[in-house]
Amino acid sequence: MARPRFSIxxxxxxxxxxxxxxxxxxxxxTSPPEFAAALAAEVGGYVVQPGxxxxxxxxxxxxxxGMLVHAARPSSWLxxxxxxxxxVVVASQSADTPVGEVLTFPEPERPAMVAQAIRQKGTFSHDxxxxxxxxxxxxxxxxSRMGTRRRxxxxxx
Numbered sequence: 001m002a003r004p005r006f007s008i009x010x011x012x013x014x015x016x017x018x019x020x021x022x023x024x025x026x027x028x029x030t031s032p033p034e035f036a037a038a039l040a041a042e043v044g045g046y047v048v049q050p051g052x053x054x055x056x057x058x059x060x061x062x063x064x065x066g067m068l069v070h071a072a073r074p075s076s077w078l079x080x081x082x083x084x085x086x087x088v089v090v091a092s093q094s095a096d097t098p099v100g101e102v103l104t105f106p107e108p109e110r111p112a113m114v115a116q117a118i119r120q121k122g123t124f125s126h127d128x129x130x131x132x133x134x135x136x137x138x139x140x141x142x143x144s145r146m147g148t149r150r151r152x153x154x155x156x157x
Contacts, residue, residue, distance in 0.1 A: 019055070
C-alpha cells in the first residue's frame with residue numbers, strides 16, 4: 001500500500017478564488033491509517049482564507065474523500081472535480097454558491113486540468129475534447145485572418 005501525496009495551490013474559478021487540493025495514490029491502493037496520516041501531515045496545517053472555496057481532486061477511496069470533506073469544513077464552499085461535469089459544489093456556507101452548482105476554471109487553468117485528467121485516467125476526457133476543439137477553432141480564426149491580410153496586401157516576400 002502507498003501513502004498518498006497531496007498538493008495544494010490557489011486557483012480561480014467562475015465563482016472566485018479557491019484552494020485546489022489534489023492527491024495521488026501511487027499504485028492506486030492505500031489504507032485508512034496511511035491516508036489519514038498523509039492528510040494530517042500535508043494538509044492539516046493549511047488555513048483557507050475567508051471567502052475561499054475548496055476543490056478536491058484525485059482518484060481515491062470514498063472514505064478518503066470523507067476525511068477530506070471533514071478537513072475542509074471551515075471553507076466558504078466545497079466542490080469535487082468531476083472530469084465530465086466540472087467542479088460540482090457539494091457543501092456551501094455561502095448563499096452565492098448553492099449546493100449542486102457546477103463551476104469551472106477560467107480558460108488559463110484548463111490546460112493544466114486537462115493534462116492532469118489525461119495522466120489520471122489514461123483516456124481522452126470531455127474536458128480535453130472541449131479544450132482541443134476550442135484551440136482548433138482559435139487557430140482556424142487566426143489563420144483565416146492571416147489569409148485575409150495577405151490577399152489584401154502586397155505579395156509575400
